[in-house]
Amino acid sequence: GANIKSNDSLIHILQICEGCSGGCTFCCTKSARGSLNSYPIEDIVEEARIAVENGCKELQVTAQDTACFGEDSGESFATLLEKLATIDGDFRIRVGMMHPKSLKRQLDDVIRVFKQYDKIYNFIHLPVQTGSPKVLEQMNRLHTLDEFKEMVGLFRKEIPSLSLATDIIVGYPTETDDDFNQTLELIEEIKPDIIHISKYMHRPTAKSNTLEEIPHNVMKERSHKLNDLKTKVMLENNRNYEGSIQNVLITSEGVSGGYVGYTDSYKNIIIDEAVIGEFMKVEIVEGRRTYLLAKSINKY
Ligand code: SF4
The missing domain is CATH 2.40.50.140 (Nucleic acid-binding proteins)
Known part of the structure; x- marks a missing residue:
């Protein structure tokens, strides 16, 4: 694959907040990082402005969940994004992971800003974790599968060249064969450009620790199947670009x-x-x- 040597002055990692406002059962970051602490909007914009002045060509807007920015301070992520996109200079903005439950509250505003500013890459990272409505609820992701599909659909309708990254956790303790098949169906249906797959693991202090893990051979088999599908979908997507x-x-x-x-x-x-x-x-x-x-x- 394309392994990348990073180039520090060209790419600036712009951290916009600490913690998150989620409570996902499989996660231990929440207890490690605590609740959401958004940095002041002026400080973030100033940091970005200086980075661009110093030759940065790509701002990577980063957080556990970028879309929940401002929930604690009364600001909005769309507003921050718009301020960053109006900084003078020839550069790009890469928006990091957005939790669907945070995006859904301000979907129209975020899409509008993406559409209006060429500086923002037409790329979203929207982790769904599973294609099973039941497992999604048990993970306490605080949105439904239909809401996720609607968000992807609306983004793609407004920005046809959008590329989509998502994350899947294989083998959540309550995941049955049927649940897993729904994940395969979801991937076939939405055809993400990038799919990050991880196998479920108990993590210290995660709420799902009390559940019994599924057998490892089942986990392995599911992960293998999903990997095959991922390869197929990603290759198909990329072939569509040939000649463009x-x-x-x-x-x-x-x-x-x-x-x-x-x-x-x-x-x-x-x-x-x-x-x-x-x-x-x-x-x-x-x-x-x-x-x-x-x-x-x-x-x-
Ligand atoms: S997985 Fe959930 S709880 Fe963990 S950092 Fe992300 S939003 Fe927060």
Whole structure:
């Protein structure tokens, strides 16, 4: 796959809050980090402005759940995003993980800001964790599966080039074969661009610790099945880009040669020749599982 050497001055990690306002049963971060503490909006914007002034080309807006920003301080995430997007300069904003339960409260505002500002990558990371409405509820995710699908649908309707990342936990203690099959169906249905899979594990202080884990061979088998589907879906998605022209930002050298960049939809590309930190137009030659192989279109 495309392993990436990070380039610290080009990419600025912009932490916007600590903790979260969720109470997911499988999670131990909550007790480790405590409840939500959003940083003052002016401080965040100032930090971003200075980073851009110093040559940063990509702001990575980061938190356990970016969308819950401001729930404690009376601010809104959409407002913060808009302020960041109006900073002068040629740069991109990558919005980190949004918990669906936090996004749903301000969906229209967030979509509007994404749509209005080209600086924001057309990319969302919206973890769903399971395709089973029952397990979703038992995980205390505080939204329904239909709400998740509606959010993805609305985002895609307004921003057709959107790419979607999601997370799945395989083998939550109450997950039956039938529940797991619903996860496979969900992935087939929504075809995410990126799927992070993790196997369920008891974590210290997590509420789900008192439940009995499912047998390890079952866990392994499910994880294997989901991985196969992930490979298929990601490859299909990436093949759809073949022949298209994309605007990319080159962010680093590839570890196995070439250069790594990202399209306006935060699709990962690899190209032979490029200049780090610059934007360029490329043609996608081939869609591979984890990246798009590109060539410069100035070279014709
Ligand atoms: S998984 Fe849930 S409880 Fe844990 S950090 Fe994320 S939102 Fe908070």
